[in-house]
Amino acid sequence: MVDKKKIAEIFNDFMALYTGNSEIGIEELCKKHDYHRMLMGLLSNLDEAAKIQIPQVMKECYGVYKKYRNLEMKAEDWERIVVETRGLSIKWQSNKWCDRILVELMGLLEEDDKERKRIAEEVEKEMEAAMQKQADVA
Secondary structure, three states: OHHHHHHHHHHHHHHHHHHHOEEEHHHHHHHHHOOOOHHHHHOOOOOHHHOOOOHHHHHHHHHHHHHHHHOOOOOOHHHHHHHHHHHHHHHHHOOOOHHHHHHHHHHHHHHHHHHHHHHHHHHHHHHHHHHHHHHOOO
């Protein structure tokens, strides 16, 4: 599962770097977060990032992630996410930096969704095996 605290920490560390409040540079930040794909996304396309209000974009993008990160995702949830992220992309004029952040966050949501489903399937199989074993004993 995606470590939600880690994602928040990456966002906070990037913002500190962006605002000049960080005491460590990019290289140390990458090492600290083990070159996490979210950090790499935030560090990509910085020429495009300079064209938009980074703090506002980060707040809005992270807001979408935060809204959906703990849900058992259904098709309609994915449809809402697509609509919301498309809206943000349009709002920020399809800025490459913004779009990359949205893609990375959606990837994290998808990773969590797959992991939850895998765990649910394992639990279901274990329960069926336990029930079968109990039926065999009876």
